[in-house]
Amino acid sequence: MLELFKAWLNEKGTLATSSVEKYVRVINSISEWIDYDISRISSIDRFIEFRNLAYQNKMFINRDEVGNRMYSNAINHFELFILDNCK
Numbered sequence: 001m002l003e004l005f006k007a008w009l010n011e012k013g014t015l016a017t018s019s020v021e022k023y024v025r026v027i028n029s030i031s032e033w034i035d036y037d038i039s040r041i042s043s044i045d046r047f048i049e050f051r052n053l054a055y056q057n058k059m060f061i062n063r064d065e066v067g068n069r070m071y072s073n074a075i076n077h078f079e080l081f082i083l084d085n086c087k
Helices: 002-012 017-033 044-056 058-066 070-085
Strands: none
Touching (some): 017 044, 017 058, 017 070, 044 070, 058 070
């Protein structure tokens, strides 16, 4: 799923390559912190479950605050990816 997300981000062409790499790493890190297999995300409902768990996670909250909202921005892009691909 992360490779598809990366390809989707690159296809959109609005982000620098470094941002694409960071967003992919962030989604991977979040999935590890909340012990959530992102390959299970096959619908918007599963994505919402993932997002809610992330937003309640202390590591996510701390990193997002310190990282100028990069973590929540990665989730926002991931949501758009899910919406584009889970129709």
